[in-house]
Amino acid sequence: MIETERLTKRYGDLVAVDDLSFSVGQGEVLGFLGPNGAGKSTTMKMIAGFVTPTEGAARVCGHDLETDPVAAKREIGYLPEGAPCYGEMTPRSFLEFVADIRGLHGSDKSRHLAEVIERLHLDDVLAQPIDTLSKGYKRRVGLAQAILHDPRVLILDEPTDGLDPNQKHEVRALIREISSDKTIIISTHILEEVHAVCSRAIIIAHGRILADDTPAALEARSRHHNAVSLKLSGIPPLDAASALKGLDVVAAIEQGDEGQLRVVPRDGQFILAAVGQLALERGWHVDELQVESGQLDDVFRDITTAGAQEEART
Amino acid sequence: MRNIGNIFRRELVAYFATPVAYVFIVIFLLLAGAFTFYLGNFYERGQADLSPFFMWHPWLYLFLVPAISMRLWAEERKSGSIELLMTLPIRSSEAVLGKYLAAWCFCGIALTLTFPIWLTVNYLGDPDNGAILAAYLGSLLMAGGFLAIGACISATTRNQVIAFIITVVVCFMILLPGLPFVLGMFSSWAPQAVVDAIASLSFMTHFSSLSRGVIDLRAMIYFGLVIGFWLAANTIVLELRKAD
Numbered sequence: 306m307i308e309t310e311r312l313t314k315r316y317g318d319l320v321a322v323d324d325l326s327f328s329v330g331q332g333e334v335l336g337f338l339g340p341n342g343a344g345k346s347t348t349m350k351m352i353a354g355f356v357t358p359t360e361g362a363a364r365v366c367g368h369d370l371e372t373d374p375v376a377a378k379r380e381i382g383y384l385p386e387g388a389p390c391y392g393e394m395t396p397r398s399f400l401e402f403v404a405d406i407r408g409l410h411g412s413d414k415s416r417h418l419a420e421v422i423e424r425l426h427l428d429d430v431l432a433q434p435i436d437t438l439s440k441g442y443k444r445r446v447g448l449a450q451a452i453l454h455d456p457r458v459l460i461l462d463e464p465t466d467g468l469d470p471n472q473k474h475e476v477r478a479l480i481r482e483i484s485s486d487k488t489i490i491i492s493t494h495i496l497e498e499v500h501a502v503c504s505r506a507i508i509i510a511h512g513r514i515l516a517d518d519t520p521a522a523l524e525a526r527s528r529h530h531n532a533v534s535l536k537l538s539g540i541p542p543l544d545a546a547s548a549l550k551g552l553d554v555v556a557a558i559e560q561g562d563e564g565q566l567r568v569v570p571r572d573g574q575f576i577l578a579a580v581g582q583l584a585l586e587r588g589w590h591v592d593e594l595q596v597e598s599g600q601l602d603d604v605f606r607d608i609t610t611a612g613a614q615e616e617a618r619t
Numbered sequence: 620m621r622n623i624g625n626i627f628r629r630e631l632v633a634y635f636a637t638p639v640a641y642v643f644i645v646i647f648l649l650l651a652g653a654f655t656f657y658l659g660n661f662y663e664r665g666q667a668d669l670s671p672f673f674m675w676h677p678w679l680y681l682f683l684v685p686a687i688s689m690r691l692w693a694e695e696r697k698s699g700s701i702e703l704l705m706t707l708p709i710r711s712s713e714a715v716l717g718k719y720l721a722a723w724c725f726c727g728i729a730l731t732l733t734f735p736i737w738l739t740v741n742y743l744g745d746p747d748n749g750a751i752l753a754a755y756l757g758s759l760l761m762a763g764g765f766l767a768i769g770a771c772i773s774a775t776t777r778n779q780v781i782a783f784i785i786t787v788v789v790c791f792m793i794l795l796p797g798l799p800f801v802l803g804m805f806s807s808w809a810p811q812a813v814v815d816a817i818a819s820l821s822f823m824t825h826f827s828s829l830s831r832g833v834i835d836l837r838a839m840i841y842f843g844l845v846i847g848f849w850l851a852a853n854t855i856v857l858e859l860r861k862a863d
Contacts, residue, residue, distance in 0.1 A: 353706045355861055378708040385706070389699030391629075393636040398629075405625045406707050434636075450703070 306488035311361035336503035382456035388447030392436035527599030626717025667744025685786035688769025696777035750832025757829025767849035797823025
């Protein structure tokens with residue numbers, strides 16, 4: 306549904322997006338992750354047909370954004386970064402304008418309008434100029450505009466930015482709900498969001514893809530994947546730590562503030578059994594025991610900073 | 620076509636959603652009136668025609684039309700809404716035309732609201748109403764010409780003040796070759812054909828023939844070409860620098 310082929314965007318000497326090739330199929334929700342200035346927004350702008358690539362091509366539902374932009378844009382719902390709107394319009398007149406441009410008429414139009422207004426809870430502000438709305442409402446007007454025509458492809462640049470936790474939750478639920486028959490790309494800074502809605506994540510930095518995997522597989526790259534954290538009572542943490550270090554499946558022990566120990570496995574092995582065995586043998590009193598799946602934050606930091614260091618060296 | 624209509628409607632409504640439209644119309648009418656009565660000596664001339672009214676239009680438009688055109692694209696760039704507009708399934712040319720026609724229509728509304736002066740002249744005497752209609756048409760065409768220039772320049776920047784100033788300068792340059800003192804500099808040494816050619820570049824020359832009540836086909840073609848050229852340029856500018 307979405308394909309990019311060697312997509313590149315240069316601004317003078319600055320390479321914003323560098324030779325990016327990937328494709329996203331129906332039913333996939335792709336999370337775009339990366340530090341600020343990594344090229345996420347530029348890539349999305351190119352797929353939405355706003356920025357013209359320096360080299361390479363983007364295709365949506367088979368339509369090339371450069372040779373057949375109108376056909377491609379018909380298939381796309383796009384929420385630009387910061388959700389810009391016509392501030393002097395009311396949400397109702399703005400959504401009607403978008404519906405007209407999208408070619409919705411009559412009962413079809415009113416049905417689509419009623420649906421997005423209900424889904425994004427816009428009923429209370431329909432007659433108020435968009436300029437006077439809160440950030441959360443503005444974002445929801447932008448989202449409403451993007452999903453209004455029930456597009457096959459959705460491109461959402463930071464859809465939950467500026468929303469409160471409840472609204473974030475609702476928007477994520479909305480994305481999950483409509484994702485089954487659509488192709489969705491979202492960009493985000495919030496890693497838990499990737500967990501909540503994405504079936505796949507691409508990490509980019511300096512315009513290049515550094516990782517492309519499911520959120521679970523990315524977490525498995527964390528050194529804390531399958532780590533066991535435990536809290537013991539009746540034994541000094543240091544003694545326990547040295548005993549645990551004796552196990553040959555253990556790579557390191559990290560000590561927490563309140564006496565927790567985090568046992569990091571060698572090569573991501575499953576070590577719960579070994580740790581449990583040891584605790585049993587030594588007769589430790591275990592208060593807490595937990596296997597960690599790994600932190601996306603760690604993976605993100607590792608991958609993006611490693612990329613930066615490499616960059617610095619070359 | 621349908622998209623041009625949609626954009627046209629949205630734009631025109633937007634003028635009246637903010638005080639911009641009302642401020643503009645009031646200032647336009649005040650200045651038009653002041654120029655006609657004080658500088659044009661409307662009463663003292665003792666003639667029932669509107670030439671003291673129309674003769675000031677090029678100068679009025681020189682400053683007021685760029686005030687309308689400056690926001691056309693610069694504001695969209697500034698607020699980021701251009702990203703929304705240009706990712707909707709429309710062609711750039713449709714957006715250019717829809718916005719331009721709305722602005723032109725707005726100028727037309729302002730111009731139409733000068734009708735009391737037409738009533739006045741009809742009350743006071745027996746003017747040639749056909750000639751007045753031709754002059755109104757010429758005035759509208761000239762506003763359209765200024766507006767097309769301004770729209771194109773507005774698309775090159777995100778700063779409305781810059782758009783305004785550059786538009787005023789470019790419009791002034793286009794008025795310049797038609798002014799008597801400029802033509803005077805050439806007529807002393809250049810052949811008449813060259814002087815005529817220089818004069819025919821100016822809005823002034825073509826507007827003055829229309830404002831005298833002559834439906835001059837050449838003048839209408841001239842304004843048509845000017846508008847077409849600048850709108851085509853506007854579309855190209857937009858295509859080349861949609862994002863930045």
